[in-house]
Amino acid sequence: MEKKNIDWGSLGFGYVKTDKRYVMNFKNGAWDEGGLIEDDMVTISECAGVLQYAQTAFEGLKAYTTEDGRTVTFRPDLNAERLDQSCRRLEMPVLPEGTFLKAVDEVVKANWAYVPPYGSGATLYIRPYMFGSSPVIGVKPAEEYQFRMFATPVGPYFKGGAKPITIKVSDFDRAAPKGTGHIKGGLNYAMSLHAIVTAHNEGFDENMYLDAATRTKVEETGGANFLFVTKDGKVVTPQSDTILPSITRRSLVYVAQHYLGLTVEERPVYFEEVKDFAECGLCGTAAVISPVGKVVDHGKEICFPSGMEKMGPVTQKLYETLTGIQMGRIEAPEGWIREIQ
Ligand code: PLP
Ligand code: COI
Numbered sequence: 001m002e003k004k005n006i007d008w009g010s011l012g013f014g015y016v017k018t019d020k021r022y023v024m025n026f027k028n029g030a031w032d033e034g035g036l037i038e039d040d041m042v043t044i045s046e047c048a049g050v051l052q053y054a055q056t057a058f059e060g061l062k063a064y065t066t067e068d069g070r071t072v073t074f075r076p077d078l079n080a081e082r083l084d085q086s087c088r089r090l091e092m093p094v095l096p097e098g099t100f101l102k103a104v105d106e107v108v109k110a111n112w113a114y115v116p117p118y119g120s121g122a123t124l125y126i127r128p129y130m131f132g133s134s135p136v137i138g139v140k141p142a143e144e145y146q147f148r149m150f151a152t153p154v155g156p157y158f159k160g161g162a163k164p165i166t167i168k169v170s171d172f173d174r175a176a177p178k179g180t181g182h183i184k185g186g187l188n189y190a191m192s193l194h195a196i197v198t199a200h201n202e203g204f205d206e207n208m209y210l211d212a213a214t215r216t217k218v219e220e221t222g223g224a225n226f227l228f229v230t231k232d233g234k235v236v237t238p239q240s241d242t243i244l245p246s247i248t249r250r251s252l253v254y255v256a257q258h259y260l261g262l263t264v265e266e267r268p269v270y271f272e273e274v275k276d277f278a279e280c281g282l283c284g285t286a287a288v289i290s291p292v293g294k295v296v297d298h299g300k301e302i303c304f305p306s307g308m309e310k311m312g313p314v315t316q317k318l319y320e321t322l323t324g325i326q327m328g329r330i331e332a333p334e335g336w337i338r339e340i341q
Contacts, residue, residue, distance in 0.1 A: 012156070031095065072326075074325075122153055128148070174212075227281045233314060251322060
């Protein structure tokens, strides 16, 4: 099989339809066999749970071509685990054991021609999701569900790639205490749309959300966790029950400690402290590590010493080590890389 004739280097973070997707249906209390199909269209009731009450959750992970030409995914078992947690919180059924990983393998294999080549700067983004497909009009969970997984080749999430971005402290809240901030429900993203459009209209790349209860602590952005570096080279990352437990962040904490010998603090981070950090970055599957050069709080600018031209040195090392592991240049910890055979 040949790779598709795509200008990989100029891909942004957008949707490109690929050949096959995985579909599995839940009906009468049981999942069907599931399998790959070609049809990219979804047909559901006009009154489906997802359409009326946003009963849906999703995941995001990537497939990479390694330096030696293998096709791999990065810690997909953790995405499977997190989807289970999201489904439970949204009263949706969980997938049968092993289905998620099987579907990832099948989707990547079936769309191998779209997995960007090594060194192209692009990757194959995999989007698993589940939604209530049967009619509900009273507020309650649907009785039928569909699980789907498609893949699309993507470039950098932020237009400038590795160029530092500017973010604003949002006046909107992302997640309530005891709410749904810790799961990957579509509802969290729907309610962030007005905030991100507002930020973009004001010339910012992203929002920094503070904790809704006290508005004194740093939470996350609309699609990534924060990493900070102190002036003495420690890595600091916010710990909170109302942020998404990022797989990239958990991996970077390990990389910082075990590959780079850095001290890591996972703890509540007060907004007051932000002005004292040397570096700031956003981490996530889509964001990888995107450096932040400036945070603006109602006109007051916090400019990190790492500047607006390039990543800070510690962020750069974290980036190189993580992507080195993902692309097979650096040996991965046991169980982090799943090769697609
Ligand atoms: N936070 C939010 C709100 C996200 O949407 C994402 C993306 O999945 C992340 C953090 C990063 O998580 P991960 O590293 O698992 O992709
Ligand atoms: C991801 O990183 O996979 C996400 O789901 C974040 C989203 C903003 C694209």
